[in-house]
Amino acid sequence: MTKQTRQTPQTPQTPQQKNLSHLSVLISGASVAGPALALDLARLGARVTVVEKAPDLRGGGFAVDFRGHVHRTVLTSMGIWDEIHRRQTHMGRQTVVDTDGNPRVDLPAELMSGDVEIFRGELARIMYERTKDEVEYVFGDSIATLGEDADGVDVTFEKGAPRRFDLVVGADGLHSNTRRLVFGDESRYLRFFDHYVAGFDVPNHLALDRTGRVYSEPGRAAVVGNYDGDPDRAGALLVFRSEELSYDRRDVTAVKRILAERFAGMGWELPAVLKALEEADDVYFDAIAQIHVDRLVKGRVVLLGDAGYGATMGGMGTGVAIVGAYVLAGELALAGGDFRVAFAEYESRIRDFAKGCQKISGNAGPFFAPPTERRIRSRDRMYRLLASRPLARFFKRMTEKAATDIKLREYPF
Numbered sequence: 503m504t505k506q507t508r509q510t511p512q513t514p515q516t517p518q519q520k521n522l523s524h525l526s527v528l529i530s531g532a533s534v535a536g537p538a539l540a541l542d543l544a545r546l547g548a549r550v551t552v553v554e555k556a557p558d559l560r561g562g563g564f565a566v567d568f569r570g571h572v573h574r575t576v577l578t579s580m581g582i583w584d585e586i587h588r589r590q591t592h593m594g595r596q597t598v599v600d601t602d603g604n605p606r607v608d609l610p611a612e613l614m615s616g617d618v619e620i621f622r623g624e625l626a627r628i629m630y631e632r633t634k635d636e637v638e639y640v641f642g643d644s645i646a647t648l649g650e651d652a653d654g655v656d657v658t659f660e661k662g663a664p665r666r667f668d669l670v671v672g673a674d675g676l677h678s679n680t681r682r683l684v685f686g687d688e689s690r691y692l693r694f695f696d697h698y699v700a701g702f703d704v705p706n707h708l709a710l711d712r713t714g715r716v717y718s719e720p721g722r723a724a725v726v727g728n729y730d731g732d733p734d735r736a737g738a739l740l741v742f743r744s745e746e747l748s749y750d751r752r753d754v755t756a757v758k759r760i761l762a763e764r765f766a767g768m769g770w771e772l773p774a775v776l777k778a779l780e781e782a783d784d785v786y787f788d789a790i791a792q793i794h795v796d797r798l799v800k801g802r803v804v805l806l807g808d809a810g811y812g813a814t815m816g817g818m819g820t821g822v823a824i825v826g827a828y829v830l831a832g833e834l835a836l837a838g839g840d841f842r843v844a845f846a847e848y849e850s851r852i853r854d855f856a857k858g859c860q861k862i863s864g865n866a867g868p869f870f871a872p873p874t875e876r877r878i879r880s881r882d883r884m885y886r887l888l889a890s891r892p893l894a895r896f897f898k899r900m901t902e903k904a905a906t907d908i909k910l911r912e913y914p915f
């Protein structure tokens with residue numbers, strides 16, 4: 503288990519900025535939502551511990567994007583806007599191809615990659631690097647039990663010694679452990695959208711240079727993209743329509759078997775992609791699903807990011823997570839650490855915003871993998887229209903509308 507201890511911040515802060523120094527906060531999950539909140543809380547002086555189940559900060563993953571003035575305001579306030587730009591992918595167009603690789607339609611970058619796009623792992627690394635001296639990160643552990651009383655929360659861990667915190671934040675993703683412990687079983691909250699998605703690295707055998715290829719057959723699709731200009735490496739994304747499957751998410755061999763079965767006999771470059779899958783060390787695999795909870799708050803425990811309002815893909819989950827972290831930390835600051843007031847404000851401010859973003863994500867499965875040949879053809883016709891200037895602008899405005907549909911308050915960061 504790796505452990506970093508908290509050190510005194512080097513930058514002097516005003517008393518107003520330090521107004522949460524009496525609060526100890528445990529955050530479960532160190533991907534996007536967790537480190538974003540840790541960054542915001544640390545600059546307000548709170549004592550923050552982040553516990554992450556993985557043995558180290560999880561790298562890799564797919565590219566995530568930001569769009570519109572709300573994301574920009576939050577990332578600028580966090581001090582990471584410029585660095586995100588320095589490390590952005592610069593992804594270009596994606597081309598829908600037929601089984602022989604002939605282009606059918608081009609999708610311009612601004613439709614697919616927002617204002618700025620970065621790998622999820624890189625984003626997590628930026629926030630981790632900025633907080634690791636002030637925030638205690640505990641890797642390779644997980645919350646086992648939570649027991650709340652009037653003054654705090656007693657926490658036991660799977661490995662570490664029991665501890666007590668003022669507040670606990672579940673930022674541990676779609677399959678949140680914190681949510682299960684406090685709010686109940688996942689089956690009550692997870693809505694399955696009839697598709698699965700997988701992502702893994704493949705060799706760049708198509709010699710792509712910051713471009714992508716999309717190939718669909720009824721009910722299944724493959725996207726191969728070179729996002730960062732690395733001449734040797736590309737990312738593969740597989741999407742398929744399915745009934746709900748019963749499998750162990752952590753069993754990579756089982757996941758590879760499912761994918762090999764589902765994509766057997768598919769045309770285009772699938773033989774090469776499946777060969778690369780056999781050798782892939784890390785495979786992301788999950789249902790395309792959304793989380794809908796009745797409440798984000800129970801006593802001193804609060805849900806943030808995918809744990810509270812996840813949407814898998816197409817719902818700007820990363821943007822929602824960083825806005826959620828900003829609002830949660832800001833409301834705690836405004837309320838001087840009074841969590842009852844702050845959590846209620848956070849819940850009422852973020853709920854509709856998150857719902858609006860979830861609404862535009864429900865179609866991600868059929869968008870990539872339409873169920874019939876006819877639907878594939880009509881999707882491509884729609885792509886062609888979308889790629890035309892006026893409709894591209896309309897589509898951009900539509901996604902930006904969801905991404906900006908929240909009025910941010912002035913917070914004392």
Ligand SMILES: Cc1cc2nc3c(=O)[nH]c(=O)nc-3n(C[C@H](O)[C@H](O)[C@H](O)COP(=O)(O)OP(=O)(O)OC[C@H]3O[C@@H](n4cnc5c(N)ncnc54)[C@H](O)[C@@H]3O)c2cc1C
Pocket residue numbers: 530531532533534535536553554555556560564565566567568622643644645673674675676677678679680699701739806807808809812813814815816817818819820821822823
């Ligand atoms: C294919 C795909 C493409 C996407 N594209 C985009 C995009 O373009 N734009 C966008 O905005 N969003 C996108 N998203 C969504 C985005 O990745 C998530 O919404 C975002 O990462 C939310 O982050 P999170 O921190 O809430 O959850 P997660 O990123 O899921 O992180 C949860 C963390 O908790 C840890 N954890 C799990 N269990 C425990 C435990 N028991 N104890 C401690 N830690 C635990 C996990 O290891 C992980 O580090 C995409 C998602 C997918 C699947």
